[in-house]
Amino acid sequence: MIRIKAAAPRLADKGRIQPAPGDDMRLPIALSVFAVLAATPALADWQADLRRQMATQEACNVDYFSHVTERQIGNRVLISAKVHCEDKRTFDADWDDQKRQFKVRRCGEVEAC
Numbered sequence: 001m002i003r004i005k006a007a008a009p010r011l012a013d014k015g016r017i018q019p020a021p022g023d024d025m026r027l028p029i030a031l032s033v034f035a036v037l038a039a040t041p042a043l044a045d046w047q048a049d050l051r052r053q054m055a056t057q058e059a060c061n062v063d064y065f066s067h068v069t070e071r072q073i074g075n076r077v078l079i080s081a082k083v084h085c086e087d088k089r090t091f092d093a094d095w096d097d098q099k100r101q102f103k104v105r106r107c108g109e110v111e112a113c
Contacts, residue, residue: 060085
């Protein structure tokens with residue numbers, strides 16, 4: 001429940017305005033959380049495509065993506081991401097504009113990628 005109190009702000013030392021004691025700060029916090037959630041984009045199409053490709057090509061149920069880079073240079077789209085599977089395997093995936101799919105490389109036990 002969000003309550004708004006109509007208490008006037010008071011001036012603190014150095015001229016800064018501060019809320020009166022007991023002011024309810026739940027509304028500003030709720031609005032801040034809402035703004036962050038509203039700014040979060042929906043799952044990108046390429047992420048759904050990569051999840052499907054990983055499932056069929058590598059038998060990987062994607063847990064999450066990291067190190068994601070999305071760029072457009074001229075008419076080319078560049079996408080790269082690290083794919084983390086639920087079974088703890090890790091892959092590097094780079095979008096191949098010519099083949100219209102991701103080029104996938106498995107990260108080795110010792111090799112860093």
